């Protein structure tokens with residue numbers, strides 16, 4: 401097991417990679433705990449949950465809305481959860497985003513911890529303290545930043561994950577490698593078969609590497625005023641694709657990475673060899689399939705992006721495998737690039 405600690409002002413969060421999820425009891429208070437999960441995870445693992453109240457949500461992005469938070473808060477009141485209460489999330493990014501948001505606003509904040517059960521949430525979503533729900537057509541519009549006390553990333557849980565969801569998580573893993581860890585990129589490149597076989601030892605190493613990188617970034621800039629922005633690589637286009645096409649997060653991000661890499665190449669930040677290696681790796685895992693938004697569809701969503709300030713947007717470019725920079729770019733330039741990219745197709 402590897403423990404990676406994220407230290408942010410006034411808070412400490414332990415990410416426990418390789419810890420068995422069903423050993424969670426030792427990390428919990430004696431009473432006042434509730435579990436938030438979703439129906440798929442509950443069906444697969446519910447019989448081994450600690451014997452405490454369980455609130456199970458409909459699986460999927462549809463549950464990430466304010467009504468669900470309100471409904472859960474009412475359930476917490478009914479269950480007698482007070483300010484000493486503890487919310488334990490057991491699930492993927494959706495469950496962790498919802499549970500984290502709920503815990504951060506219920507009675508102005510109660511304690512929480514996560515058992516992170518998808519590859520996407522282990523390598524990305526459950527580390528860093530961001531949470532939130534969608535509003536209308538915009539992703540994660542309402543949310544807070546609040547670190548869970550612990551996150552358990554047990555690679556054994558990934559064995560039950562449908563292949564599509566597993567591959568979705570790989571996209572975020574590749575994102576981390578592209579922006580910050582060349583060694584991780586090379587390890588993914590040469591481990592195709594083992595990755596596809598969900599080799600538990602390898603997964604422990606991959607998840608730990610990704611969490612370690614994200615932990616360093618978040619410890620440096622929890623509130624995303626600088627360095628943390630690089631984690632949004634691929635997400636400007638990716639979020640637009642996700643909202644418009646309703647595809648799985650990682651697949652949308654993978655297409656967003658292709659576009660951000662092409663944009664980086666166009667601006668001279670990355671050489672042809674690195675550009676092709678990044679795109680080839682994503683294609684090898686069959687992750688790229690959503691590059692067909694019309695210019696108008698893209699424009700509408702990019703202009704609504706949270707990372708936009710006025711007429712500019714903080715856009716993340718790759719400067720070669722393992723390096724990234726953030727630049728304030730006119731939204732018109734981002735959209736102009738997309739239009740030219742589409743015209744060439």
Ligand SMILES: NC(=O)c1ccc[n+]([C@@H]2O[C@H](COP(=O)([O-])OP(=O)(O)OC[C@H]3O[C@@H](n4cnc5c(N)ncnc54)[C@H](O)[C@@H]3O)[C@@H](O)[C@H]2O)c1
Pocket residue numbers: 438439440441444459460461464491492493494495497517518519520521524525526527528529530531532539540557558559560561562565568649650
């Ligand atoms: N907070 C952040 O920093 C952050 C970062 C990246 C993504 N996200 C969010 O994460 C969400 C996507 O997360 P996700 O991909 O984990 O989606 P998800 O939580 O919807 O899980 C995907 C599917 O896998 C099922 N599942 C979960 N664990 C399972 C298991 N062990 N075995 C079998 N099935 C299992 C779920 O029921 C669901 O159907 C998006 O809403 C995205 O915005 C948040």
